[in-house]
Amino acid sequence: MTIPPPTAAPTGGTAKPAGKRRQLAPYAFIAPFYVLYTLFMVVPIGTAVYLSTTEWVGLGTPDFVGLRNFANLARDTSFHKALGNSLIYVLVSVFVVVPAALLIAQALHTKGLRARDLFRITFFLPMVLSPIVIALVYSLLLDRDYGLLNSVLRALFGGGNTDWLGDPTLAKVSVGFVILWRWVGYLTIFFLAALQAVPKERYEAAELDGAGRLRTFTAVTLPAIRPVTAFVVVTSFIGAAQLFDEPYLITGGGPGEETLSVAMFVYRAAFERQQFGYAAAAGLVLFVIVFGISQILNRLLSIGRV
Amino acid sequence: MSAPATERTERPAAGAARPTDRRTGPRRRSGIPGRLALYGTLTVLALVFVAPMVWAVSGSFKPRGDIFEYPPKLLPDPATLDNFRSLLSDQPFWHWFAVSVVTAGLGTAVAVFVCAMAGFAFAKYRFAGKRLLFNVMFSSLSVPFAVIVVPLFILVVKSGLSNPWFALTVPWVAPAFGIFMMQQYIIQSIPDEIIEAARIDGAGEFGIFLRVVLPLLRPSLGALAVWQFLQSYNSFMWPLVLISDVDHYTLPLGLNILFRAEQRQFDLVLPGAVLASVPTILVFLLLRKQLLEGLSTGAVKG
Structure with a gap:
């Protein structure tokens, strides 16, 4: 099975000799983005680099401390914990949520399925809700003493004193489940659109070759939707690596630091402990990792070229 | 191997009216x-x-x-209805609602315009540095907010701009995702001939954008608007960091303090959550087709 080669040649669209205004127009059109990008992304990142070399409680002048913040981060077990937890969130997103979305999309793509739009919209709904709404509903449902989940378990099996948000492992599972619940319908949209765009002839050819369902899936479907898979994987990776809302709202990072993410670590250092330099350093570490990996992935998978 | 953004199809209107082969799935009689x-x-x-x-x-x-x-x-x-009554009478719920809706609405209106303009430039012009500028724009998608939040907070506070009307809107009116989405859509659905024809009629470049391109973009503008509104209305970390005055809280912040209050006020939190979700669910249900199709247009070529 082959895929049409990329037509990567940049197409300028309308290219004819024209006046100065026309040459300048595109720059004027993208100028607002670049002004905002400079002010609210480049300048802050530059400031973060400066702050990361200082110790500062938010008042007075920051004290220059060189690379001490980074040395401390390397020894800070909380930071290691946060990195580990964020890695777990990334792994859950990429290896559980993404495949689940593909499975659901595949199911929704079944020939002649009724109520496809109803299902698609229902699965997408969590994406529309505020994370705070999701978090408070789930923390009520998962509450150890009076949550609905434990009530159901109690009625069915007796016991039912499981501490879904207080046990180190279960707390991670709970946060992971909420991530799945919130994101899977969103990612399904991309996979479903991709599946619908696969040319019918390829399936017919596979059928003529006598390929079974699994073989068809691996030999026809997966290669054909590879670009979208790449896009979805990178998007999920970036989203999960900077996860803040779910652990902050559902478990507060607890029990202990068992669900603390890197973004929460940054927040806690800066806004609860007034260690602005240390927080900036932790943010930079996350930036280097996420930005670096996604640039490599983009290059490898050739996403986002003009 | 083709990637979402590399494959260029000059097919007119492919994205807008992609024939969704609803009945041609891969499964055989099962x-x-x-x-x-x-x-x-x-x-x-x-x-x-x-x-x-x-x-x-x-x-x-x-x-x-x-x-x-x-x-x-x-x-x-x-x-x-007591829960709703006591929520609305005892808490500044409508203040929170107003801050959320007004900042999200204003930000969205500007963002849609800025994104369409930049997307148009990247889709239909050839200019020096285009590839580099596009890559810079696209790579900003992979900058985690956690690296920006601390310095941005300090910069905004130091320059006296920490009021919600500025800080919750202006920094977010040029989302790279929106520009990418618009660029993809314009490539797919706006034929060069229309733009050429307008030029021959003597229209200026901005006039072409405003009077020719923008009207043709309507479906995807709707998608982008919904998306942007949801992002802003639901955003949590930045308002949490920024806003300390309870009257200037956004809805998510307001719900958060209710939930964290001493005696966990479920009877206020639940109606609050329900009321807070009504606008977004309504907007989503009204514009669901546009949003779902618009979102996937960028990643999947028609």
Whole structure:
């Protein structure tokens, strides 16, 4: 099975000799983005680099401390914990949520399925809700003493004193489940659109070759939707690596630091402990990792070229 | 191997009216048991998605003591509006609502315009540095907010701009995702000939954008607007860091303090959550087709 080669040649669209205004127009059109990008992304990142070399409680002048913040981060077990937890969130997103979305999309793509739009919209709904709404509903449902989940378990099996948000492992599972619940319908949209765009002839050819369902899936479907898979994987990776809302709202990072993410670590250092330099350093570490990996992935998978 | 953004199709209007081959799925006749299993699974899944929301809506109409009763009653009995009344009378709920809706609305209106303009430039012009500028724009998608939040907070506070009307809107009116989405859509759905024709008629470049391109973009502008509105309305970390005055809280922040209050006020939190979700669910249901198709247009070529 082959895929049409990329037509990567940049197409300028309308290219004819024209006046100065026309040459300048595109720059004027993208100028607002670049002004905002400079002010609210480049300048802050530059400031973060400066702050990361200082110790500062938010008042007075920051004290220059060189690379001490980074040395401390390397020894800070909380930071290691946060990195580990964020890695777990990334792994859950990429290896559980993404495949689940593909499975659901595949199911929704079944020939002649009724109520496809109803299902698609229902699965997408969590994406529309505020994370705070999701978090408070789930923390009520998962509450150890009076949550609905434990009530159901109690009625069915007796016991039912499981501490879904207080046990180190279960707390991670709970946060992971909420991530799945919130994101899977969103990612399904991309996979479903991709599946619908696969040319019918390829399936017919596979059928003529006598390929079974699994073989068809691996030999026809997966290669054909590879670009979208790449896009979805990178998007999920970036989203999960900077996860803040779910652990902050559902478990507060607890029990202990068992669900603390890197973004929460940054927040806690800066806004609860007034260690602005240390927080900036932790943010930079996350930036280097996420930005670096996604640039490599983009290059490898050739996403986002003009 | 083609990637979402590399493959260039100059097919006019492919994205807008992509023929969705709804009846040409890959599955061959799988028989009635297979069908039943499929519908069964999908229905159970749908219940998993809907049940927590139904529980919350139902609970918001129950007296405090009934919220956690087991087995939970689907229909509240007795049903009461007291929770809503005390939420609206004791808490500055409408303040929070106004801050959220106004900042999200303003930001969205500007963002849609800025993104369409930049997307148009990247889609239909050839200019020096285009590839580099596009890559810079695109790579900003992979900058985690956690690296920006601390310095941005300090910069905004130091320059005296920490009021919600500025800080919740201006920094976010040029989302790279929106520019990318617009660029993809314009490539797919706006033929060069229309732009050429307008030029021959003597239209200026900005005039072409405003009077020719923008009207043709309407469906995808709707998608982008919904998306942007949701992002802003639901955003949590930045308002949490920024806003300290309770009257300037956004809805998520307001719900957060209710939830964290000493005696965990479920009977206020649930109606609050329900009321907060009404606008976004309404907007989504009204514009669902545009949003779902618009979102996937960028990643999947028609």
